[in-house]
Amino acid sequence: MVQLIPSPDVVLQMLKRTGAFREGHFVYPNGKHSPHYFQMPLAFRYYDTARVLAVALSRKFRVEKDIASQLTKVSIISPSSGGIPVAFGVRDALNAEQIYWAEQEHGERMFRQYVNQGEVNPCIIVDDIIRSGQAIDETAALVKKLGANVIGCGAIVRFTSAPDEMEGVPVKSLVEFDAHMYDTGDACTDCIKDVPVEHVRF
Numbered sequence: 145m146v147q148l149i150p151s152p153d154v155v156l157q158m159l160k161r162t163g164a165f166r167e168g169h170f171v172y173p174n175g176k177h178s179p180h181y182f183q184m185p186l187a188f189r190y191y192d193t194a195r196v197l198a199v200a201l202s203r204k205f206r207v208e209k210d211i212a213s214q215l216t217k218v219s220i221i222s223p224s225s226g227g228i229p230v231a232f233g234v235r236d237a238l239n240a241e242q243i244y245w246a247e248q249e250h251g252e253r254m255f256r257q258y259v260n261q262g263e264v265n266p267c268i269i270v271d272d273i274i275r276s277g278q279a280i281d282e283t284a285a286l287v288k289k290l291g292a293n294v295i296g297c298g299a300i301v302r303f304t305s306a307p308d309e310m311e312g313v314p315v316k317s318l319v320e321f322d323a324h325m326y327d328t329g330d331a332c333t334d335c336i337k338d339v340p341v342e343h344v345r346f
């Protein structure tokens with residue numbers, strides 16, 4: 145029997161097992177160094193893992209009275225392509241009526257569905273990982289411009305450096321991760337120990 149909300153340790157083990165979370169010595173395209181690397185779509189390529197993670201996240205939304213009382217007239221919204229499998233999984237678990245996802249177009253975030261004012265239900269914004277919170281922020285602004293409210297927000301993993309509240313709602317996650325990032329190699333503990341680097345993409 146799978147627990148509906150697995151512990152943060154169990155979730156991290158799932159991410160490790162699927163290759164979505166790795167430990168080592170990584171350099172990102174922006175030049176930052178880190179001993180951790182998340183590539184969340186690697187976890188979502190396994191349907192069973194995707195389902196367990198999305199159902200667990202959905203449980204955190206369902207306990208909120210403001211969300212439970214508005215179901216099923218709710219929209220699940222992903223800020224980018226990485227959050228789409230999370231959005232579909234959460235939608236399924238909550239039986240929410242609508243799904244939207246945003247894309248970057250000419251440097252601006254906009255809905256792929258090109259919707260009009262008034263068409264969007266009250267929103268739960270979900271992503272696979274929240275690193276800075278900027279994508280969620282931009283999506284929340286988009287939602288408000290279309291006349292809808294943000295009633296929930298969350299991700300499988302949230303870096304503790306990102307906000308834990310958005311538009312007055314708490315940001316839900318299965319793992320709160322204290323990410324270590326070094327601006328340059330000079331400050332990086334692995335560089336000091338001469339550990340070989342691996343260059344990775346976001």
Ligand SMILES: [Zn+2]
Nearest residue numbers: 177332334335
């Ligand atoms: Zn380094």
